[in-house]
Amino acid sequence: MTAEAVSIDVVPVLKPDDLNVVIGQSHFIKTVEDLHEALVGVSPHLRFGLAFCEASGPRLVRRSGNDPELTALAVTNATAIGAGHSFVVLLREGFPVNVLNAVKAVPEVCGVFCATANPVQVLVAVTGAGRGIIGVVDGAPPLGEETEQDVADRRQLLRTIGYKL
Secondary structure: OOOOOOEEEEEEOOOOOOOEEEEEEOOOOOHHHHHHHHHHOOOOOOEEEEEEEOOOOOOOEEEEEOOHHHHHHHHHHHHHHOOOOEEEEEEEOOOHHHHHHHHHOOOOOOEEEEEEOOOEEEEEEEEOOEEEEEEEEEOOOOOOOOOHHHHHHHHHHHHHOOOOO
């Protein structure tokens, strides 16, 4: 077997600051409907759009969602990533922590690369066979270690936003 050249594309995820994104890999066209059903089941207030890059057959970017703007933006990002069997979910009025277990429980989902509101860059390996996500850059590097005041602030924030009693 001969070695093949590989290049890496850095693809920024385009989204407003108020949106969260979940990026993952799946294995079947049924992913679109199953992810939609899983997300709808999480909260009646959740607004979302999702897109899935089909890896064989017509190789279309499949889409669904309950918010046309988010669905269109998910398609834009999935198309830019262009990696077979990858999916992009954009969320508004909900957080990844609210949907992550439901997403991971979808039988077609192989894994999740990130779930965040941070700026994200997707690292895509490009070969003669196609494109595949090899990782993500999620946010910026740490600036230091938390102090005791930072610990108290973190604990208070979780209680203020309702995630801890």
